Amino acid sequence: MEPWDGVWHAFAFAVPESARAARDALRDALTGLGAAAVQGGLYVTPNAIGPYVRARAAELGLPEALTCLSTRDLAVGAATDPPALAARLWPLPEIAARYEALHALARSGAGAAEGPVAGPAQAVALAAAFSAAMVPDPLLPPELLPRPWAGATARAAAAAAWDRLAAGAPAGGPRLFRLYGEALA
Incomplete structure (x- = not known):
């Protein structure tokens, strides 16, 4: 991964109340792409x-x-330091807590080498925990994240657990293994 170039990308909009649904959809698109609200109608992200x-x-x-x-x-x-800005704009402790839950699950029965034989329930649990951690993650550059960042270790543990789960699945496996296998790769 290349280092962050230090550029913040900002998006501002003013949409009248008569177009509320469109305004809400644009706001949802911005937050879904990882942008954070600075104030009403102004969003920022380090990602292009x-x-x-x-x-x-x-x-x-x-x-x-x-x-x-x-x-x-x-x-x-008063925040100008990029990591301080990230900590102010994104709920990093909550995101880290979701990753810690994913990491704990990945190291437990959901695919752990010393755990029980993996089954569909473990695969579904791991997929759900992965989604719960990833959906709110704005995927900020490492330079903006606390060190160590729970997301990096959790994703690695989840990928290893997923590999173990997929190895125990029947040939071809369920569609769930293909979808999350690609996401975790």
């Missing part, structure tokens, strides 16, 4: 998601309502 945001704004009929910009100079209140 501009093409996706502009495409979604166009789909919603809001291309003229969206402003996109990039900067290396971001201050939110």
